[in-house]
Every structure is written in C-alpha cells, then in structure tokens.
Amino acid sequence: MKKILTLSLAALICFSAAAQSKDETKPEGFLFTTVEEHPITSVKNQASTGTCWCFAALSFFESEAIRQGYKSDIDLSEMFVVSNAYVDKAIKYIRVDGHLNYAQGSSFGDVLCVLKQYGIVPNSVMPGLNYGTERHMHGELAAGLKGYVDGILKNPNRKLSTAWIPGLKGILSAYLGPIPEKFQYEGKEYTPKSYMESLGINLDDYVDLVSWTHLPYYEEHPVEVGDNWRWERAYNLPLDELMAVMYYAIENGFTFAWASDVSETGFTRDGIGIVPDMDAIRKKTEEVGSDQAHWVGADPGTGRPVFKAPVPEIEVTAELRQQGYEEKTTTDDHGMHIFGLAQDQNGTNYFMVKNSWGENSKYKGIWYVSENYVKYKTMDIMVHKEAIPREIRRKLRIK
Numbered sequence: 001m002k003k004i005l006t007l008s009l010a011a012l013i014c015f016s017a018a019a020q021s022k023d024e025t026k027p028e029g030f031l032f033t034t035v036e037e038h039p040i041t042s043v044k045n046q047a048s049t050g051t052c053w054c055f056a057a058l059s060f061f062e063s064e065a066i067r068q069g070y071k072s073d074i075d076l077s078e079m080f081v082v083s084n085a086y087v088d089k090a091i092k093y094i095r096v097d098g099h100l101n102y103a104q105g106s107s108f109g110d111v112l113c114v115l116k117q118y119g120i121v122p123n124s125v126m127p128g129l130n131y132g133t134e135r136h137m138h139g140e141l142a143a144g145l146k147g148y149v150d151g152i153l154k155n156p157n158r159k160l161s162t163a164w165i166p167g168l169k170g171i172l173s174a175y176l177g178p179i180p181e182k183f184q185y186e187g188k189e190y191t192p193k194s195y196m197e198s199l200g201i202n203l204d205d206y207v208d209l210v211s212w213t214h215l216p217y218y219e220e221h222p223v224e225v226g227d228n229w230r231w232e233r234a235y236n237l238p239l240d241e242l243m244a245v246m247y248y249a250i251e252n253g254f255t256f257a258w259a260s261d262v263s264e265t266g267f268t269r270d271g272i273g274i275v276p277d278m279d280a281i282r283k284k285t286e287e288v289g290s291d292q293a294h295w296v297g298a299d300p301g302t303g304r305p306v307f308k309a310p311v312p313e314i315e316v317t318a319e320l321r322q323q324g325y326e327e328k329t330t331t332d333d334h335g336m337h338i339f340g341l342a343q344d345q346n347g348t349n350y351f352m353v354k355n356s357w358g359e360n361s362k363y364k365g366i367w368y369v370s371e372n373y374v375k376y377k378t379m380d381i382m383v384h385k386e387a388i389p390r391e392i393r394r395k396l397r398i399k
Contacts, residue, residue, distance in 0.1 A: 029309050030272060030344055032368055037340030037352055038255050039066045041074060043365030045358035047135040050104030050142075053227070053259070054078045054085075055356035056335035057111035058120075060257040060382065063339060065199040067253060072186065074199070077121045079128025079136075079176045080192070081114045088113075089229055090149045090168050094160070098153050101226045104142050108257045108335065108382040109208060109223070109232025116203050118179075119192030125183045128176040141175045207388075207398065208234035210380045211242040213322045218395045223380055225332040234380050235396050239318040243375060245388050246338070246351070254387035255339040258353065259379040261324075262334040265305055266373065271362040272307060273353070273369030275376050280312035310344045316375040324376070332379045342368055 041062045046055050058076045065074055085106060093102045114120075128136065148171060152164045173179070182191055190198070208223060215221050220233040237245070249256050266274040281296065297306045314320075324330035340352035351374055353367040361367075385398050393399075 028345065030368070032342040032344055032350065034352070035341040035343055035349075036250050037342075038250070038253060039063060040255070040337065040339045040354050041066075043354060043359050044078075044356050045135065046078075046356040047137060047358075049136045049138040051078060051082055051106075051136070051138070052335040052356055053106045053108060054081050054111055056257050056259075056337050057108045057382065059337040059354055059356070060108075060255060061111075061115070061199075061201060063255045063337070064201055064384065067255075068200045070199055075123040077123045077126040077128065080118075080121050080126045080179065081111055082128070083126075083172045083176045083179060084114045084118045085110050086145060086172055087165065087168060090145070090152075091165070092229065093149055094153060098150070100229050102146055102149055102229075103227075104138055105227035105332075107223060107225070107228045107230065107232055108259065108380070109228065110230055112203060112206055112382070113230055113232070115196055119194070119196035120199075121180060121183060121190075121192050121195060122185055125180055125185065126177050130173075130177050131175050141171075144171060205385050206382055207385055207396075208232065208380050208382050209237055209242055209245060209388075210234045211237050211239045211318070211321075211378070212325065213318055214326075218397075225379065227332055235398075237392065237396075239321065239375065241392050242378070242381075243371070245383065245392060246374065246381065247341075248389045249383055249387035250338070250341050250351075252387065254384055255337060256381045256383040256387065257335060258338045258351075258374075258381050259332060259335045260374075261330045261332070261377040261379065263331070264373075264377065266307065267367075267369075267377075268306060269361065270306070271367050273367055273373040274307060274311065275314045275316065275370070275372050276307060277312045277314045310346050310348060313348075313370060313372045314376070316372050321376050321378075330377055330379075336367070338369075338381075344368075 041059060044055055044059070046052055055078055058078055058081065062074045062076055089100070089102060093100045131141070145168070148168060152160065180192070182189055185195065210223060215236045217236050217238055220235055222228065222231045223234045246256065262273070264275065266276050296311070297308055321330065336356070337354040338351045339354055342350045342352055344350060349371040350368040351371070353369050355365055355367055357365065359365040385393065388396070388398065
C-alpha cells in the first residue's frame with residue numbers, strides 16, 4: 001500500500017512540474033486555529049536514539065503533574081527510565097532464552113512500570129550524557145548491551161554468576177550515569193521514589209487503549225507489538241469509541257501519550273500529518289484548472305512529497321486500519337504526546353502533537369495531525385482513566 005501511494009505521488013509531482021497552470025492563484029497553505037490546548041513542557045530532542053516511547057510518556061506525565069497542581073518547573077529524566085528499563089529487560093531476556101526484542105524500543109507501559117517500581121529524578125540530576133557528546137547517541141550503547149546479554153545468554157559456566165547484573169549496570173552507569181539513591185533538588189533531599197510521590201500523580205490511574213477488530217472489545221489484551229517486552233496490557237475499544245476518548249480527553253482538560261506509525265508519506269518532516277486521497281486530489285486539480293504543484297511538491301533534500309495546503313483525505317474505517325495492521329503497513333514506529341485540538345481553514349480537525357525531534361521544524365517541534373491520520377495510524381494511547389467518558393469506562397469496568 002505504501003509503495004503504490006509513493007509511486008502515485010511521484011507521478012503526480014512529475015506531471016505537475018510539466019503542466020501549465022490555468023489559474024495562477026496559489027492556495028494559502030495550512031492555516032490553523034487552536035480550538036483547545038493544555039500545558040506542555042519544552043520540546044526535547046531524542047536525537048540518535050530509539051527512545052521516543054520514554055520522551056513521549058514522560059512529557060505526558062509532566063503535563064499530568066502540571067494539571068494536578070505541581071507548581072515548579074518540571075523536566076523528568078528520560079535516561080533514568082531508560083537505564084532501569086534496560087536492566088529489567090535484560091533479566092527477562094535471559095529468563096526467556098533470548099526470545100525477546102532486546103533493543104532500544106519499548107512502550108508507554110514500560111515507563112509506567114519504572115515510575116511505579118523505581119520512581120523518577122529530575123533531568124538535571126541524571127541527564128544521561130556521560131559519553132562525550134552533547135546530544136543523545138545510543139548506537140554504541142545499544143550494540144554493547146546486546147553483545148553483553150548475548151554473551152551471558154550462552155552461559156559458558158553452565159550457571160549464571162552473581163556478577164552479570166552488576167556488570168550490566170556498570171555499562172549503563174558508564175554511558176548514562178549512575179542511578180542516584182538520594183539527591184538534592186530545590187533545597188530538599190529526595191530519593192527517586194519520594195520525588196515521584198512529590199509530583200502528586202497516582203500511577204494506578206493510567207490505562208492503555210487500543211482498537212483492533214481481531215480482538216474482543218471491552219477486554220484487556222497484551223499490546224501486540226515487538227517493543228512491548230513487558231507484555232503490558234491494553235483495553236480494546238471500537239474505533240469510534242477510541243476517537244471519542246481522544247476528543248473527550250482534550251475537551252475536558254487532559255492530554256495523552258500517542259503511539260503511531262509515522263512512516264506514511266503524509267506525515268511530513270515539517271509538522272503535518274495527513275492521509276491524502278490522491279484520486280480526489282487529481283479530480284480537484286482538474287476541477288479548479290490549476291497546476292497540481294500548487295498543492296503537492298517535493299522536498300529538494302529527500303524527494304519526499306510535500307503537501308503545501310489542505311487536500312482531500314482518505315475516509316478511514318476500522319476495516320481499513322485493520323488491513324494496514326495485518327499487512328504490516330501500519331507498524332509501531334513512534335511515540336508522541338497529544339495536547340490539543342485545532343482546525344484548518346476548511347474546518348478539518350487536527351490534533352496538536354508534541355514531538356521529540358527538537359524544535360528544528362516549521363512549528364517548533366509541534367505537529368498538526370488530522371483526525372483521519374489519527375484514526376488510521378494510532379497503535380495505542382495512554383490516558384488518565386477520568387479522561388475516558390463515563391459510559392465507556394463502565395463498559396471497560398474501570399472505576
């Protein structure tokens with residue numbers, strides 16, 4: 001499906017470059033009006049790491065702390081979570097004889113488990129940059145950890161020693177810094193657990209939601225992606241009810257963590273996420289009598305199509321999104337944080353998304369993602385249970 005869409009776009013771009021425009025009036029581009037937005041912390045940069053899951057979930061919990069009255073500036077340490085998660089993942093990797101994805105990816109549920117079990121620290125206490133760069137760069141770390149645990153997995157002594165876990169922690173400490181037992185912050189002494197408690201967040205109030213047609217609705221199931229190494233569970237909802245939760249959350253003061261597929265052509269690198277209907281775009285071009293290039297161009301650096309203004313989008317159904325999941329054209333690519341709603345000049349709804357790719361983009365690290373894109377490419381969301389409408393909560397038996 002992706003290959004066909006890409007080829008169609010390339011053909012349209014080539015056609016538009018050669019076509020003579022009958023109407024030189026260019027569309028005005030994307031114009032967004034904010035409908036609702038809630039406080040977020042500053043945009044971070046995961047840089048050369050596969051830790052979007054952690055950046056997104058901690059951004060979400062930072063907003064949750066603010067929503068629940070935390071008054072100080074808040075910037076939680078992603079690398080505290082990553083370091084603890086790597087140890088837990090290694091222990092399970094050995095227990096299941098290596099039948100587990102020991103890599104950089106993970107899930108929102110992983111973050112929740114670390115916060116519950118180990119607590120958290122401010123980013124200033126553990127920034128995780130102990131290896132000679134100013135930006136996160138985990139290729140060497142990930143390769144070294146994988147080699148280490150695979151060596152342990154071979155079990156050359158025929159019995160695991162008591163040294164292998166401290167050895168693993170030593171590698172993580174060298175790269176990301178030691179896990180602090182106690183630390184001073186804003187004139188107070190904390191442990192990671194006591195600092196977590198100071199944020200005023202009840203971690204038992206958070207749930208994951210998915211929408212897949214191959215699973216019974218209103219029941220919990222493991223999130224079926226390779227990065228969910230903890231085998232965390234999520235409630236399965238019909239698509240219209242999952243969307244209802246998202247709208248209800250934003251309209252009632254909540255934000256949520258959003259896992260999605262961002263490899264689609266319509267998810268640009270400059271702050272837009274749409275699912276273009278290329279047949280409708282072609283028809284619109286013919287009706288308006290103007291050059292296709294007014295709506296669709298190409299990035300000179302990457303060659304990827306660039307959508308210059310709102311275009312017709314594919315209507316998304318539960319069957320269509322399930323097809324993408326089954327055919328592996330929808331995969332668990334990226335985690336982000338949804339914090340608001342906006343509309344374009346045509347009245348189309350967009351979710352406002354905080355990304356973790358830094359501020360070097362048109363909207364300074366914020367993406368505007370259409371309702372249809374969210375319908376089509378959502379893998380799962382993490383949300384406060386009170387952000388779920390009461391009638392849906394009742395069906396899920398969530399109190």
